[in-house]
Amino acid sequence: MKGIVFALFSGLFIALQGIFNARLGDAVGPWISVTIVHFVGLIGCLLIYGFVRDRKIGGFRTLPLIYASGGLLGVLVVVTELTSIQLLGMTWAMSLLLVAQILCAFVIDLNGWFGVIKKSSNTGQWVGVGLMLTGVLIFSFA
DSSP states (O other): OHHHHHHHHHHHHHHHHHHHHHHHHHHHOHHHHHHHHHHHHHHHHHHHHHHHOOSOGGGGGGSOGGGGGHHHHHHHHHHHHHHHHHHHOHHHHHHHHHHHHHHHHHHHHHHTGGGOOOOOOOHHHHHHHHHHHHHHHHHHHO
16 A cells, blocks of 8 residues: 555656756756756755665665666656656646556566566556556647
């Protein structure tokens, strides 16, 4: 249940972040916007870590270096998200973003990439992917 609540809040935060970033990008441009967003995020994380201290900072040494590149992926997420919202509008951009996110996660699960447990697919999942794509098309072009 806790995972479901966190996932729902994450979806809410992604939508809010997208529109906030797009408005900031309108005002200052995409790259300054990304810089501001990540600087504010860094300050927020450091403040929260100062109170929570849930792990030791040296724990990253046991992981492959590629996992430290998540921050760069975050930069790309923010700039592509805010640009797509500016060009397409909120609903169409979020629809495509969610489809891309689900399809990417599905492929990662199917192949067991990045240390996730490899999962097999079933007919229902493929039907669901087709319905999702059809739904986005109907929603966007209706």
